[in-house]
Structure formats: C-alpha cells, structure tokens
Amino acid sequence: AQSVTQPDIHITVSEGASLELRCNYSYGATPYLFWYVQSPGQGLQLLLKYFSGDTLVQGIKGFEAEFKRSQSSFNLRKPSVHWSDAAEYFCAVGERTGYALNFGKGTSLLVTP
Amino acid sequence: DADVTQTPRNRITKTGKRIMLECSQTKGHDRMYWYRQDPGLGLQLIYYSFDVKDINKGEISDGYSVSRQAQAKFSLSLESAIPNQTALYFCATSDPARGPGELFFGEGSRLTVL
Numbered sequence: 287a288q289s290v291t292q293p294d295i296h297i298t299v300s301e302g303a304s305l306e307l308r309c310n311y312s313y314g315a316t317p318y319l320f321w322y323v324q325s326p327g328q329g330l331q332l333l334l335k336y337f338s339g340d341t342l343v344q345g346i347k348g349f350e351a352e353f354k355r356s357q358s359s360f361n362l363r364k365p366s367v368h369w370s371d372a373a374e375y376f377c378a379v380g381e382r383t384g385y386a387l388n389f390g391k392g393t394s395l396l397v398t399p
Numbered sequence: 400d401a402d403v404t405q406t407p408r409n410r411i412t413k414t415g416k417r418i419m420l421e422c423s424q425t426k427g428h429d430r431m432y433w434y435r436q437d438p439g440l441g442l443q444l445i446y447y448s449f450d451v452k453d454i455n456k457g458e459i460s461d462g463y464s465v466s467r468q469a470q471a472k473f474s475l476s477l478e479s480a481i482p483n484q485t486a487l488y489f490c491a492t493s494d495p496a497r498g499p500g501e502l503f504f505g506e507g508s509r510l511t512v513l
Contacts, residue, residue: 295439320500322502327506327507328507329489329504329505329506329507330442330491330502330504331504332501332502335498335500337498376442378500386432386444386447386457386500387444389441389443391439391441392439392441
C-alpha cells in the first residue's frame with residue numbers, strides 16, 4: 287500500500303542550529319514529492335516540490351530537500367533555523383497519474399532561544 | 400484578500416445538526432478539495448472536484464456531502480453532525496497546469512461537535 291512516513295512527531299532545535307526533517311514514502315514508481323508548512327492558525331503553504339531532474343531542490347524561506355531514490359526518502363533541511371520557522375511540517379506524495387496528495391502525519395518543530 | 404476563503408472560521412454545534420462549510424476562491428482554478436485535519440493524523444481527503452460537473456469521493460467521505468455551485472465555490476456539508484467529526488477542515492485548490500499536488504489552502508474552518 288502507498289504510504290508516507292514522517293518518523294519524528296516532534297523536533298526541538300536551537301535557533302541558529304541546522305535542521306533535518308525526515309520523510310519516507312512507499313510507492314510503486316517515482317512519485318511527485320512536496321513539503322508543506324503550517325504556521326499556527328494558518329493553512330498549509332508549499333515550501334518546495336520535486337517532479338524530476340536535479341534531486342536537490344530549493345524552496346522558499348531557505349529550505350531545501352533531497353530526493354534519494356535508493357532510500358525512498360525526501361528529507362527537508364535548513365542550515366540555520368530561525369525562531370519563525372516553528373511550525374508543523376508535512377511531507378506529501380502524489381502519483382504522477384493521480385489526482386490528490388497523500389500527506390504524512392506531520393512533524394512539529396519547536397525552536398528554542 | 401485571501402485567494403481561498405473559508406467560512407465560518409470557527410463553529411460549535413450539537414450532535415445531529417446539519418452544518419455547511421463554504422469555500423470560495425479567486426484563483427481561477429478548476430480543481431477544488433476538502434481535507435480534514437486531526438492532531439497527529441495529518442490531512443485526509445474528504446472530497447474533490449475537477450470541475451463543476453465532476454465530484455469524487457476521497458478516502459473519508461462517509462458522513463459528508465459536497466456541492467460545487469460554481470467554479471469558484473465548493474461547499475462541504477455534514478448532514479447530521481457527530482462528535483468524531485470535530486476537526487479542522489481545509490479547502491484547497493489546484494491548477495493542473497502547475498503539475499499535480501501544488502495545492503493552495505484556505506485558512507481552515509474549525510468545527511466542534513458537542
């Protein structure tokens with residue numbers, strides 16, 4: 287069955303530290319891959335997406351993600367976290383011939399001073 | 400003004416009541432979606448619509464119905480609300496020309512069923 291797994295429910299990092307949020311998927315073929323961010327009281331906003339080509343993709347707010355086919359992973363990274371990055375992060379996967387996304391359960395990021 | 404607007408933003412109701420959540424968009428997108436978010440469960444797709452005449456069930460459509468009144472309007476109804484429908488509901492739109500999955504979300508409608 288198709289699935290999206292975000293192994294970490296909560297992550298706490300210090301401001302200025304680096305960040306990596308994990309995402310693993312189980313799909314029959316290379317899917318479309320996304321990271322969304324949800325700030326408190328807000329809807330979800332697209333951070334970045336991977337369709338094809340370069341496996342390292344750049345997004346908004348200084349985020350990047352790397353698609354690793356061999357590991358079925360699409361981890362999100364940021365070199366230096368800011369307090370405003372505290373939010374819920376969702377990995378999402380879609381089939382190339384599909385119609386909608388399958389979302390992970392989310393990772394809640396807390397940023398400490 | 401928000402491109403995807405949901406009303407109401409918050410609603411408290413009682414078991415058995417009929418509830419309608421409305422969504423309107425100014426993005427000009429044909430595709431619209433209703434998702435439900437529960438803490439620790441991510442987002443689950445309730446219904447989606449690719450145009451006014453095309454309505455499809457998602458993974459958790461039981462207990463819900465929808466109406467696509469126009470390209471810009473997509474409403475979600477709970478005919479007889481029950482407490483386990485307490486959740487945060489999101490409307491979203493997409494433009495297939497941008498590739499599948501790039502969704503634009505409203506700010507959410509928080510529903511509490513007592």
